[in-house]
Amino acid sequence: MAEQISDNIFQTPVAAEAETRDLGFGSVVAGQSRERLLNQDGSFNVRRTGLNFLTSLNLYHTLLSMSWKVFLSILLLLYFLSNVVFGLLYALLGAESLVDTSSTPTSSLILRGFFFSVQTFATIGYGTIHPVGIITNLLVTIESYYSMVVTALITGIIFARFARPIARIHFSRVAVIAPYRDINGFMFRLVNGRSNQLIEVGAKVMFTRFVEENGSIIRRFDLLELERKNIAFFPLAWTIVHPINEKSPLYDLTPEDLKKSDAEFLILLTATDETFAQVVHTRSSYKPEEIRFGNKFVSIYNPAEEGETISINIKKLSAIEKT
Structure with missing residues (x-):
């Protein structure tokens, strides 16, 4: 395995390296925080103190x-x-x-x-x-x-x-590691929670975890290659897939590896709200306990007879089954 995951990862001092991509969290948060960086609702799991109340009040x-x-x-x-x-x-x-x-x-x-x-x-x-x-x-x-x-x-x-346009994107409660084109893929689904139309939708998925390199424990950030980074229209649901091939940082990783390395998948979604013609953003993340190995998503599409409109059942957004 390209990265050696240490069992005593939380007891070893963390060495911050200049080349580590911390996404703006800073080297201290990226290197020392044992908390979730990004909550599922998109809020950041950090806080600032020392500011005067009136100064920070908006x-x-x-x-x-x-x-x-x-x-x-x-x-x-x-x-x-x-x-x-x-x-x-x-x-x-x-x-x-x-x-x-x-x-x-x-x-x-x-x-x-x-x-x-x-x-x-x-x-x-x-x-x-x-x-x-x-x-x-x-x-x-x-x-x-x-x-x-x-x-x-x-x-x-x-x-x-x-x-003020606000994106209301529903993410699946879990992500899965499921078969994908003769290999496996990291997948999660999302759907627009409103009746407005979103166009030019783009997704970025960052994989972050603690790894041991040159005798030091650092947090590494890798931008995952996606099957499709952008879609022009978003009328139904979108299953975002990262193919796990030999070049993937997820290659050969097990559920235990993800837990030991305190892994987290950070998701950033951007889109243009057709009604307001403005860009909207939303964020979420997945932790190891929210990732299901050996499972796949069930079909979200409703049965349709010839001539009927294609539809999906949003209640099945997070439904999974064994592969």
Whole structure:
């Protein structure tokens, strides 16, 4: 075997070499980290400390990248708290500052101020509750300006969230080492999780592991040769294959070899979103425990009669069977 995998790999000091391709993780992470470099959801398994909170805070990016559920919950909380604060301020000014001319006036001054704030914030203006006095009207002016700015900002962020293309690619939960053209191949499948069309899709697969070279333990990165690096259209599913021939760094490796060397397969996918005409990216990875030797993927295609449209069953994306 071209590479000698040591049983005491995690106890031996790691020597960082200049020629090691670390993909930007840095020699310390590439040479010493025993954690997964890239999580399956595409997030990096590293963190930065020492930055001032305000320096590192990027509210706009946070609001864009959070889930819709969290985003809408924050908006609802902001709307409620804003009206509570202004409602309390109106209540502090006294009952004579807010006159309720309805047939059944609100007895609670706090509730009266809250509902008046809601009407002012949303520019409803029923007219049954109206401000009296200079100070109260100044507070109404401040809330009107505040609501105008907040509404404009929220509208812009919502538009940006809708206008920002995000790839939702579903990767198979496992990868397989299966027969491929009289040899074996490392394979995994993926499918577009949205109804939009992706074109000019490209894939890169990097194989990283610890190896012993010249008496030192280093992490090596190898870009794997793929059967097909790019596809023009991505209407159904794509099985990405790395042929394991004599030139492959996976040649003659066993499941035990992958575990001992702390191997990881890093995947980077790029594509053009046809709707937005913008490039989107997604990432994932596989560890040895997520790789199945002696298995192959089951057919993802649904049976079709002559003249029927070809379709796939995404529920079978990760389904495997013995070879």
